[in-house]
Amino acid sequence: MKKLWWLCSASLIALLTGCSETPEPTTPTRDATTTDVIAAFTISRQQSGVVESDGKGYVVLVKEDGGTSVIETTIMQHAQLDWNKDKLAFSDTENDYIVGTSTEVIPTDTKTDYQQALSLSDDGTVIGLYNDGYEEDSYVEQLITSSTKGSDFTEVEGYFQVTGFCDGDLYGIAEPLGKYQAEAERQGVEAKEADGYTRLMLNQLTSGTTVEEENVSIQAVNSSGQESTDAPCVDGSLYHLASIYADSGETTPVLRIWDTDSGDMTELELVTADGEPVTGPDQSTFEINGSSQQSLRGNDFDWVDDFGRAWRTDITTGISQKLFELVDSYDNSTDTRVVDFTENALTVVTFQQEAEEVRLVQYDRNSGEVLTEIDLPDIAKTIDDSSIWAVSARD
């Protein structure tokens, strides 16, 4: 059914009639700049089931004074963003975008609507990885590079749950399928268990902005879940958190470190200074919320758990200390929280479903002091049943 949209001024809630009850956010523009922008985040519905969709997504640029610019895009589940100096890149199914002193739109081949990774290189190339799905004998993701000179589209193999850029080269971690499953068999890498992800591969996907798919290593691991679209890479090693699942239902958080040269993988259990495993409050099942590319500084890996606690893990020992607690109210069954670390700050955007509140908070990443707190009521009222997928803060 056709939806009718009525646009209102920035101080009013947009109303609509027809079959959908989703008002449009603050008037979308295709002419945004990054002037005074401190952070940006993405909004989109997920694509699953045979569901109706209005086909829209949004990128919200937030300024120091709390003002926003909203860029309308097509849907992109797990939409990512990346800053490179004063420019911000993001994507939708039809274009890549670079916002600086103006908004540059780069048409690409049509992509699928689920993003796994994004980077804006120094030379202005946007590199994006997208989750397409199963083929006959493998799992396909789309790797698109674009710049003012044009766009390239390649398919790579693997469901890359963890991605990160090491000196501009894209790496991904996935369960080996298709030809890589055969390679795992050939190497004699046996799964540790029959349940879940028990073999993982590290693949290089680009060399700079050129697609170059190469398997680095395949490792047997304990059944685990891992998800990181912006894993830090330092001195050629990629770092990410994972949750190991025991048959009892308990989860054990670990830090995995992959050497992109040798392919060796080191796994450290996260424990407190007393040697006790890191758990949720009241010994509840532990869940990781997020980390980002700048989580790692020296030997400190900073991250946030799903209970609103910021942690610091020593990458040489796995010993973890709770740094501070976030100020937001967050129900992890309904609300969305996305995080990004920069040199000195932790930026958090939270959407509270029940209260219909969107809040951006920036903390001193060491002390937890609240540096900035911005409520975005107009944005909140338009999220409807969409999700906030990622936030990227400017250094």
Place this chain on the structure above:
Amino acid sequence: MNRTVSSTIALVAISILTFGSLSPASATTETLSPAAQKQAQALVAESPELTESALVNDVEVYSASTGVSVESVLRQASSESAQSIEAASSSKKGKRTKKIGNAKHKGDVFVTPAFTGGVNHGHTGIYSAKPTIVEAPGTGKKSRSTSASSYKVPKKSYKMDVKTSQTKRNKAGSYAYNKLRGKKYSANFAVNKKTGSAKMNCSQLVWAAYKASVKIDLDGNGGLGVYPYNIKDSKHTHIYKTIK
């Protein structure tokens, strides 16, 4: 198997009136009785992405392979579709505001309300690992893996395990992951209980994973088609989490 066609026929009729623009009787339906034509049209109305020709083609193939007349197949399929709508009727159209989260076990399944063209046949998927869902997302998309931690569903969604050993659950989860690949989406729920189809829809994928790997039939009311709510209501599934 209960094949009662009750007041759901009225629902079907309402569906025809409500969802309007039905394709005119094609050459493939002209040979059918008026009642069968109406049933075909109703089935298409209840599956807005399904075309009449695709439906009749699948029905004719099934008829040819089983000896059951096309008209009988349509009659039964129409009944099952109505039952699916009835089974889903307690779930109203709602926003996807709840996170479904990880599964207890590999091989667990979920069912959520999902509306297309105003018709709720639901949506379902299977956990190929505790944090990962494999699903057939919809028309034009490949079946794919997606993270459960950020997967949002409406109220009255369910997570279930299948009443069998974990070894068998693992086999089914792995089967979905390894064997049900490259399947394009089929909008035909009416006649979809085939494990080796080139095209599959969401409930067919889940059903096929268990049927083909460990011979457990998750279709709660038997018949020609398996819908998401048939899986929810199956005697082989156990709801351990209702998302309210």
